[in-house]
Amino acid sequence: xxxxxxxxxxxxxxxxxxxxxxxxxxxxxxxxxxxxxxxxxxxxxxxxxxxxxxxxxxxxxxxxxxxxxxxxxxxxxxxxxxxxxxxxxxxxxxxxxxxxxxxxxxxxxxxxxxxxxxxxxxxxxxxxxxxxxxxxxxxxxxxxxxxxxxxxxxxxxxxxxxxxxxxxxxxxxxxxxxxxxxxxxxxxxxxxxxxxxxxxxxxxxxxxxxxxxxxxxxxxxxxxxxxxxxxxxxxxxxxxxxxxxxxxxxxxxxxxxxxxxxxxxxxxxxxxxxxxxxxxxxxxxxxxxxxxxxxxxxxxxxxxxxxxxxxxxxxxxxxxxxxxxxxxxxxxxxxxxxxxxxxxxxxxxxxxxxxxxxxxxxxxxxxxxxxxxxxxxxxxxxxxxxxxxxxxxxxxxxxxxxxxxxxxxxxxxxxxxxxxxxxxxxxxxxxxxxxxxxxxxxxxxxxxxxxxxxxxxxxxxxxxxxxxxxxxxxxxxxxxxxxxxxxxxxxxxxxxxxxxxxxxxxxxxxxxxxxxxxxxxxxxxxxxxxxxxxxxxxxxxxxxxxxxxxxxxxxxxxxxxxxxxxxxxxxxxxxxxxxxxxxxxxxxxxxxxxxxxxxxxxxxxxxxxxxxxxxxxxxxxxxxxxxxxxxxxxxxxxxxxxxxxxxxxxxx
Amino acid sequence: xxxxxxxxxxxxxxxxxxxxxxxxxxxxxxxxxxxxxxxxxxxxxxxxxxxxxxxxxxxxxxxxxxxxxxxxxxxxxxxxxxxxxxxxxxxxxxxxxxxxxxxxxxxxxxxxxxxxxxxxxxxxxxxxxxxxxxxxxxxxxxxxxxxxxxxxxxxxxxxxxxxxxxxxxxxxxxxxxxxxxxxxxxxxxxxxxxxxxxxxxxxxxxxxxxxxxxxxxxxxxxxxxxxxxxxxxxxxxxxxxxxxxxxxxxxxxxxxxxxxxxxxxxxxxxxxxxxxxxxxxxxxxxxxxxxxxxxxxxxxxxxxx
Numbered sequence: 001x002x003x004x005x006x007x008x009x010x011x012x013x014x015x016x017x018x019x020x021x022x023x024x025x026x027x028x029x030x031x032x033x034x035x036x037x038x039x040x041x042x043x044x045x046x047x048x049x050x051x052x053x054x055x056x057x058x059x060x061x062x063x064x065x066x067x068x069x070x071x072x073x074x075x076x077x078x079x080x081x082x083x084x085x086x087x088x089x090x091x092x093x094x095x096x097x098x099x100x101x102x103x104x105x106x107x108x109x110x111x112x113x114x115x116x117x118x119x120x121x122x123x124x125x126x127x128x129x130x131x132x133x134x135x136x137x138x139x140x141x142x143x144x145x146x147x148x149x150x151x152x153x154x155x156x157x158x159x160x161x162x163x164x165x166x167x168x169x170x171x172x173x174x175x176x177x178x179x180x181x182x183x184x185x186x187x188x189x190x191x192x193x194x195x196x197x198x199x200x201x202x203x204x205x206x207x208x209x210x211x212x213x214x215x216x217x218x219x220x221x222x223x224x225x226x227x228x229x230x231x232x233x234x235x236x237x238x239x240x241x242x243x244x245x246x247x248x249x250x251x252x253x254x255x256x257x258x259x260x261x262x263x264x265x266x267x268x269x270x271x272x273x274x275x276x277x278x279x280x281x282x283x284x285x286x287x288x289x290x291x292x293x294x295x296x297x298x299x300x301x302x303x304x305x306x307x308x309x310x311x312x313x314x315x316x317x318x319x320x321x322x323x324x325x326x327x328x329x330x331x332x333x334x335x336x337x338x339x340x341x342x343x344x345x346x347x348x349x350x351x352x353x354x355x356x357x358x359x360x361x362x363x364x365x366x367x368x369x370x371x372x373x374x375x376x377x378x379x380x381x382x383x384x385x386x387x388x389x390x391x392x393x394x395x396x397x398x399x400x401x402x403x404x405x406x407x408x409x410x411x412x413x414x415x416x417x418x419x420x421x422x423x424x425x426x427x428x429x430x431x432x433x434x435x436x437x438x439x440x441x442x443x444x445x446x447x448x449x450x451x452x453x454x455x456x457x458x459x460x461x462x463x464x465x466x467x468x469x470x471x472x473x474x475x476x477x478x479x480x481x482x483x484x485x486x487x488x489x490x491x492x493x494x495x496x497x498x499x500x501x502x503x504x505x506x507x508x509x510x511x512x513x514x515x516x517x518x519x520x521x522x523x524x525x526x527x528x529x530x531x532x533x534x535x536x537x538x539x540x541x542x543x544x545x546x547x548x549x550x551x552x553x554x555x556x557x558x559x560x561x562x563x564x565x566x567x568x569x570x571x572x573x574x575x576x577x578x579x580x581x582x583x584x585x586x587x588x589x590x591x592x593x594x595x596x597x598x599x600x601x602x603x604x605x606x607x608x609x610x611x612x613x614x615x616x617x618x619x620x621x622x623x624x625x626x627x628x629x630x631x632x633x634x635x636x637x638x639x640x641x642x643x644x645x646x647x648x649x650x651x652x
Numbered sequence: 653x654x655x656x657x658x659x660x661x662x663x664x665x666x667x668x669x670x671x672x673x674x675x676x677x678x679x680x681x682x683x684x685x686x687x688x689x690x691x692x693x694x695x696x697x698x699x700x701x702x703x704x705x706x707x708x709x710x711x712x713x714x715x716x717x718x719x720x721x722x723x724x725x726x727x728x729x730x731x732x733x734x735x736x737x738x739x740x741x742x743x744x745x746x747x748x749x750x751x752x753x754x755x756x757x758x759x760x761x762x763x764x765x766x767x768x769x770x771x772x773x774x775x776x777x778x779x780x781x782x783x784x785x786x787x788x789x790x791x792x793x794x795x796x797x798x799x800x801x802x803x804x805x806x807x808x809x810x811x812x813x814x815x816x817x818x819x820x821x822x823x824x825x826x827x828x829x830x831x832x833x834x835x836x837x838x839x840x841x842x843x844x845x846x847x848x849x850x851x852x853x854x855x856x857x858x859x860x861x862x863x864x865x866x867x868x869x870x871x872x873x874x875x876x877x878x879x880x881x882x883x884x885x886x887x888x889x890x891x892x893x894x895x896x897x898x899x900x901x902x903x904x905x906x907x908x909x910x911x912x913x914x915x916x917x918x919x920x921x922x923x924x925x926x927x928x929x930x931x932x933x934x935x936x937x938x939x940x941x942x943x944x945x946x947x948x949x950x951x952x953x954x955x956x957x
Binding site for chain 1: 699701702703704705706707708709710712713717718719721722723725726729740742743744745747748751752754755757758761762764765766767768769770772773774776777778780781783784785787788790791792794795798799802804864865868869870873931932935946949950953
């Protein structure tokens with residue numbers, strides 16, 4: 001593990017140096033990016049050497065503060081989750097080279113890089129933590145550093161609000177996680193992770209549920225997802241990319257880790273995770289469809305993908321419980337594969353949205369249009385990302401979804417509620433897939449194609465070189481994984497190696513299946529090439545005209561006649577009406593000579609709505625009644641402290 | 653080799669069958685109807701023309717027809733037409749094929765949105781919505797088939813001793829599936845009562861309005877692709893109905909063609925006796941198919957234990 005720690009030290013050291021030299025803006029950026037890239041490269045070599053040389057689990061520990069031991073452990077699950085951290089982080093840092101170009105704010109950028117490095121390091125430490133204090137410490141550093149990254153643009157009010165909200169949800173989640181840990185500690189009296197499996201069975205379920213809620217709040221499960229659509233748009237785009245692509249996966253990591261540590265194949269675990277996954281996935285994509293703000297839409301789409309991952313995990317856990325190795329194996333492998341894939345295409349999409357925001361200064365799809373002609377590289381890579389995230393072959397998203405489908409189909413032979421759950425899992429995957437297609441044709445078709453709706457969109461220019469290069473690399477990765485999935489599927493097979501979920505189940509025959517899919521994808525590409533060539537031949541020596549779009553009798557069409565994102569999604573949103581209340585404001589026509597009227601609709605998130613009206617407001621009212629305790633009199637405050645200490649000494 | 657020949661034959665005869673629908677509709681309207689080869693004339697005419705492209709559109713507009721045509725070609729490559737082994741097949745191919753059809757739809761929608769026309773946007777939104785619902789039905793059908801014969805590929809569904817058809821143990825359930833698939837067929841191929849390609853009122857159309865701006869060979873590819881898609885869905889239903897397998901390949905083929913034609917006639921009859929639904933009723937219509945197959949899937953709970 002020495003190389004692993006060396007890589008973390010490199011990342012931290014590089015950025016600290018660059019903060020000192022923040023006056024040389026270009027140098028600072030270059031030095032930071034170099035340090036993060038070097039560090040990640042070293043980290044990747046250590047991870048891959050662990051994964052591919054089938055080394056045994058490595059543990060390192062140091063005593064700290066006399067009471068705690070800092071203990072780190074590298075096993076296959078940790079190593080797998082380190083892969084996206086070390087791949088995406090340097091790419092996002094590289095992207096930021098042209099994204100953060102305001103020289104006047106060089107100090108701010110330097111501080112941003114510092115926290116970025118801390119985030120990367122803390123995420124890596126979370127993945128490797130091997131006892132309760134180490135985990136809690138790394139987890140909190142991760143939440144705090146990302147909080148500072150979210151409030152980068154601290155002068156704007158919505159950003160501060162988003163940061164505050166993120167902070168609350170991060171701490172709320174941490175509270176649940178620590179409650180779970182505390183419960184384990186009271187029953188085992190040990191900080192070691194090994195103690196988890198020794199607690200009584202009935203406590204295990206409570207521990208799992210508490211941990212699931214806590215980690216779920218980080219991952220963005222429904223209804224704890226509401227910080228995502230606020231925090232992601234507020235943060236700079238490379239930060240949203242890392243947060244959405246990598247950081248929220250640490251929540252998934254926590255769920256898997258807790259499950260593995262508890263070591264009980266209870267059916268309830270799988271059912272809870274699966275049902276939450278279906279709800280999260282379907283509602284996530286419906287809300288995504290309803291949003292016109294590009295980054296908000298992408299944030300909700302992350303919620304949807306977390307749902308897909310949870311469906312995979314749920315299927316896997318159920319497979320373990322009912323002793324169906326194939327089901328367990330494919331559920332977990334599919335979830336891991338989707339974790340990896342999502343980190344790639346979501347990063348790509350956030351970077352695309354960032355490029356658009358950078359050049360047009362708007363995030364609203366209804367104010368964009370026609371960008372693919374003005375920003376060809378961004379447009380094409382975004383198209384690739386859209387296909388990949390919709391889970392369509394021959395791109396990467398399909399591979400993970402296929403594995404999950406396959407696992408779920410194994411569950412179809414079960415009986416009673418497990419059968420129904422498997423059926424529902426497959427149906428929700430299909431529905432999520434369909435709506436994801438609708439959602440991303442909306443972003444792509446209305447944001448990048450057609451005619452520009454506003455001046456800003458019409459005058460957009462292509463993004464900077466470093467931004468374009470990162471997007472091209474990520475888009476190629478999407479295609480590569482889709483066409484040559486075998487090494488990547490093997491990577492996720494290796495990731496679940498130490499989970500020991502499937503006994504001596506051999507995945508080799510299924511590698512053949514994956515290769516068949518790859519062959520199918522290649523066949524499709526071959527047919528596509530042949531047909532394209534035939535099409536070219538058909539058009540040879542023929543008259544090709546250009547004219548305006550047929551307007552059906554309109555002689556003077558304007559760009560404002562185009563379909564908008566709102567109207568595109570309207571009927572689909574309507575289908576989910578009870579879950580997606582529409583708030584519309586209409587001033588109406590009420591005078592003989594009517595003045596200006598306005599009409600406005602907004603898609604609301606029921607989780608946000610009900611948390612506000614059922615939890616926040618009653619709590620606020622209750623606490624208002626206790627305000628007299630806090631009056632500003634310092635002597636009385638000291639009195640409170642003394643009283644508390646006395647009370648504690650007496651009663652404990 | 654035989655399968656490849658059969659495949660090519662299928663590609664070539666697919667444009668013939670829509671004329672059966674036209675003839676049926678003409679019969680109900682008391683008219684003579686167009687010649688049986690009308691679709692071929694159309695295709696040839698379109699292939700010989702040039703194209704006009706909208707100045708609003710980009711390269712995505714030109715990709716649309718090609719991708720959707722390719723996805724239709726792919727699906728038939730894996731489908732056992734008339735019970736003959738297809739050109740390719742592997743375990744799990746149905747999932748990738750339905751998703752490839754999704755890819756075709758993805759590009760059709762993008763091509764429609766690329767023209768910046770409000771009508772095409774409207775069609776695109778409906779296509780995205782309705783096909784999602786239809787896809788849910790298709791996946792429950794797959795669940796049911798997987799439960800009946802434990803396979804995930806067209807070949808294993810329809811050939812071999814365990815082939816799924818109405819003579820088997822689950823014949824009664826398949827009746828529900830056939831009705832549901834017929835509804836999906838009407839939806840996915842933009843037929844009445846979901847969509848009416850014959851009207852020229854954009855507000856009522858779905859698929860036709862999305863391809864308003866395509867012309868020449870591009871339009872021909874779209875048309876041909878849609879004939880192939882219709883052929884695929886009809887063959888899907890035919891394979892479920894196909895009651896017996898004779899020893900002779902020729903006889904099998906004839907029976908297949910007869911049932912296939914009957915399905916096209918059924919489409920024609922449906923189109924003649926039902927008016928197009930109001931748009932807001934269409935989702936309910938499609939969800940009926942979902943309910944049917946879901947019911948069928950639930951009914952298997954007692955069988956397999």
